[in-house]
Amino acid sequence: MRRVSEVQLGLKSLVPYQDLQTDQAIILAYEILTDPKNRAKHILRATASVILSLLYDQAPLKSLNDSSVNLMDEYLHKATRAAQPGNNLVEIFPVLEYIPAYFSKWKRESTADFRKFSSMLEEKYMGVKERMLSGEQRSSFCATLLENGPEKHGLSDLESVWAAATIYGAAYETTARTLSWFLFLMIHFPDVQKKAQDEIEAVVGRSRMPSFSDMNHLPYVRALTKEILRWRPPAPMGVPHASTEHDYYEGQLIPKGSICISSIWSINRDPEIYGADAEEFRPERHLNPDGTLKDEKGDGHFTFGFGRRECVGRHFANKALLIEISMLLWAIRIEAPAGVEIPHVSEDIGEGVISRPPDFDCVIEPRFEGVGVALKQARDMIFQTADDNGRE
Numbered sequence: 001m002r003r004v005s006e007v008q009l010g011l012k013s014l015v016p017y018q019d020l021q022t023d024q025a026i027i028l029a030y031e032i033l034t035d036p037k038n039r040a041k042h043i044l045r046a047t048a049s050v051i052l053s054l055l056y057d058q059a060p061l062k063s064l065n066d067s068s069v070n071l072m073d074e075y076l077h078k079a080t081r082a083a084q085p086g087n088n089l090v091e092i093f094p095v096l097e098y099i100p101a102y103f104s105k106w107k108r109e110s111t112a113d114f115r116k117f118s119s120m121l122e123e124k125y126m127g128v129k130e131r132m133l134s135g136e137q138r139s140s141f142c143a144t145l146l147e148n149g150p151e152k153h154g155l156s157d158l159e160s161v162w163a164a165a166t167i168y169g170a171a172y173e174t175t176a177r178t179l180s181w182f183l184f185l186m187i188h189f190p191d192v193q194k195k196a197q198d199e200i201e202a203v204v205g206r207s208r209m210p211s212f213s214d215m216n217h218l219p220y221v222r223a224l225t226k227e228i229l230r231w232r233p234p235a236p237m238g239v240p241h242a243s244t245e246h247d248y249y250e251g252q253l254i255p256k257g258s259i260c261i262s263s264i265w266s267i268n269r270d271p272e273i274y275g276a277d278a279e280e281f282r283p284e285r286h287l288n289p290d291g292t293l294k295d296e297k298g299d300g301h302f303t304f305g306f307g308r309r310e311c312v313g314r315h316f317a318n319k320a321l322l323i324e325i326s327m328l329l330w331a332i333r334i335e336a337p338a339g340v341e342i343p344h345v346s347e348d349i350g351e352g353v354i355s356r357p358p359d360f361d362c363v364i365e366p367r368f369e370g371v372g373v374a375l376k377q378a379r380d381m382i383f384q385t386a387d388d389n390g391r392e
């Protein structure tokens with residue numbers, strides 16, 4: 001599965017998805033501008049929409065209340081719970097695995113869940129197959145799997161179904177929570193917001209929206225995106241792994257089967273890597289004195305993990321975040337409400353392995369006259385085109 005995802009989510013394979021990422025950036029900016037109170041929901045909708053389009057070529061979601069999102073939410077809820085170290089007694093007493101299902105409630109329940117979700121997720125996968133057979137063929141992760149066939153990628157239909165679902169699970173909350181952190185940090189760091197908007201003003205102007213062709217000319221916005229990911233990683237403890245063999249680290253034995261949790265949070269704040277101000281939020285750390293990016297290719301943080309299991313979706317995530325953050329900065333000013341104390345950045349909320357900012361109030365203002373109309377027209381056109389093409 002790793003190999004298949006690496007190929008399909010590699011930088012070169014992502015160009016066909018730029019339009020859907022830009023479309024969602026436009027819709028999201030419109031929604032946050034016109035309905036700022038529900039911004040958390042809009043972020044989740046936009047993120048779910050991008051990933052469902054990537055995986056199944058699904059049309060842009062009009063609302064978060066969609067059967068695909070409900071199905072994925074239910075599956076994710078169960079999967080996240082199961083993935084938390086210590087939540088299953090069998091991890092502590094592996095012998096429990098050999099107890100017959102008849103005596104073992106957790107085994108019966110997880111088998112029933114697996115069957116239920118497999119059949120529901122398979123429907124989505126088969127939907128792509130049907131569309132391909134009827135001659136409608138557009139880029140998507142599942143379409144490529146079906147096109148290549150198991151002889152090329154080595155996955156059965158059921159494994160392909162679960163490969164897509166795993167990607168959804170890995171991509172959804174991580175990306176959405178990073179966008180929530182972006183909004184929250186912009187009210188904490190108005191000077192950073194201003195610098196990023198000055199750059200966008202100079203490069204993009206007001207008569208058109210930001211696009212992927214601008215990204216090479218927006219080093220400060222790129223540095224800002226890197227710094228958000230470094231400073232507030234949405235999965236600060238990464239994903240737990242188990243050692244497959246006995247190992248030694250600095251003379252200490254790590255027995256085979258140990259659960260290893262990497263503190264991405266601490267690595268991202270290592271003064272040996274980031275200097276004495278590693279604890280500070282400072283996008284400039286990713287820039288050379290002349291304002292160009294220090295490292296065009298590298299991330300500048302360890303938020304996507306490291307080594308053999310590093311996040312395969314990091315290029316997709318970086319691109320989605322960059323266009324969404326650029327679009328939001330182009331369209332709106334994000335301010336703290338007058339007279340209201342905003343929560344401190346350290347009051348983050350942990351949900352499973354994910355961290356999100358505390359609930360906060362903010363004021364969203366259009367950055368210039370006419371921006372709302374421009375976004376609305378573009379958004380209406382995106383939905384109209386999807387309807388005209390009969391996309392569901």
Ligand code: HEM
Pocket residue numbers: 002005009166167170171172174175178233234235238239303304305306308309310311312313314316317
């Ligand atoms: C800000 C967004 C994201 C963050 C912070 C993030 C972070 C991570 C981390 C920490 C891991 C575990 C690495 C390890 O085990 O050492 C991971 C794995 C993974 N991520 Fe992401 N991710 C993000 C977005 C995405 C997206 C958009 C996709 C797909 C489109 C994706 C797909 C995956 C997959 C499939 C894995 C499992 C890889 C494996 O086990 O070999 N992620 N991600």
